[in-house]
Amino acid sequence: MLSLPLTALITLLVLLLLFATGLNVGRARSRYGIKAPAVTGNEMFERAYRIQMNTLENAALLLPALWLYAGFIGDRGAAAMGLVWLIARVWYALAYQSNPAKRGGGFGLSVLAFAGLWIGALWGVARPLLY
Amino acid sequence: MLSLPLTALITLLVLLLLFATGLNVGRARSRYGIKAPAVTGNEMFERAYRIQMNTLENAALLLPALWLYAGFIGDRGAAAMGLVWLIARVWYALAYQSNPAKRGGGFGLSVLAFAGLWIGALWGVARPLLY
């Protein structure tokens, strides 16, 4: 872990993004008067909630792939693709909040970054097993 | 991490399953005309969405237990139980999509695999602390 500082740094930023999407749901609860445990009843609240859940779903894909890539291939490449993922997910969140139909660009870019990490990690993991 | 290649491989397959359950929700959105941010309104869409969420909830249990077992007990046993979990979760997803009442078998088997990893990991972690 100590030899993968850039990957660790990106991970902390991913947690910050997750925390921010949760905070945003809390703010939307009070702004639009959606009392817990309800998660429906106002379009703007539902957008905030879906942004949080989709970011969580995708962070659960990203983080293991990021660390496997870092461990089996390298710290710098992992951090670079992780940074692309982060930028894509901020883009996704901002676009979704203003208009859900515009969420595709950020989502697609984040999937590309994930796919790069996943394929790289698979290569790093499987290559030694094949010999 | 480099000494746990089978566990790493299972982890990549778990990510693939998570990704597939998410893709399935996206397809169900367009097929059944459920526009974001809504996640209700069509039974078949709701099945796809619950399969994704339940798989995510259970992958969040599986992955830490898998790696703790691998680190404190061994790579092969972790990967073997992880593989059982994967098969169980594919069974769960297919059964749930056709009939939610039939989701119990795959779910139950995946809980058994998780329990095996959790108990083994606890034994591996706690034993040295007891002496």
Place this chain on the structure above:
Amino acid sequence: MLSLPLTALITLLVLLLLFATGLNVGRARSRYGIKAPAVTGNEMFERAYRIQMNTLENAALLLPALWLYAGFIGDRGAAAMGLVWLIARVWYALAYQSNPAKRGGGFGLSVLAFAGLWIGALWGVARPLLY
């Protein structure tokens, strides 16, 4: 991993809490007659469901921060803050189930524990990068 046994132990307890919140949703399904894939229709069921989801959202923040703190700073401090987080989340779950308006205390304390781990981990990760 072998050198971070207390952090591993806390992680296993976090998984137990996540598992318990899921079990509680399953019980609420049968008690209040909410058939899958529905997740709405009864206030008490919805409380159980939101407790599970919020615990999951926050465990996804906690676990990476816990392990980064443990790896870059130390095992004991990580486990101590992880234990505070666990106690806070049990408090949150019990309070929420009886009255959602009372969930703030446990939630706030768990955020403090997370913030301590996150800031400590950032310090541990960033300090060597700055020289």
